[in-house]
Amino acid sequence: QIIPAFKRLSDYIENEYVTRPNIAITSLPNGEALYNQLLKFHTSTSLNAAEIHEMGLAEVKCIQSEMAKIVKQLGYNMTVPEFSENIKNDPKFFYEKSEDLLAGFEDICFNKIPPKLPSIFRSVPTLDMR
Incomplete structure (x- = not known):
């Protein structure tokens, strides 16, 4: 039973999976509905792909x-x-020295960003990031 199953898998991969003219999920039967269902599952929105795309462009x-x-x-x-x-x-x-570059990034990460976090997040961890 194993050999026929591997043969069917091999035939499927060789004749259907690999040689599909279009790799998009929407090219499969009911593919557009499946894609929209996956969007809803992963994004918790009822918008379809075209609506999400238009929102992104805007x-x-x-x-x-x-x-x-x-x-x-x-x-x-x-x-x-x-x-x-x-x-x-x-x-x-440009920074002239690597030490200045590192100091600049540390200033951004440890001095400039933290005071702004409460305006973006309801809960900000108090653990020091250093």
Whole structure:
């Protein structure tokens, strides 16, 4: 009984699983319904995939708009991608020594972030992160 079962598994993998023209779950019978059920299970929302995608696109647009405002507020007359490229290549945004880089990250992690946590989370652990 084992050999025929392995043969059926081998045939399935060779003829159906591997050679499917589309790997999306939605390409399977009832795949779209299954995908939406999985979305509901994993996200606890009743929105379907298209609605979630549209919500994501709208949120990205909103974030990009806010980023553009910040770039202008900082006094730069450029797009967000240009600004990103600029700060990646401008030496004034680089640390000269690795010790300074580490100190900068420690300052952010231990001094700047912790005071803001209570405005984001109801309960903040009191354990020191150091």
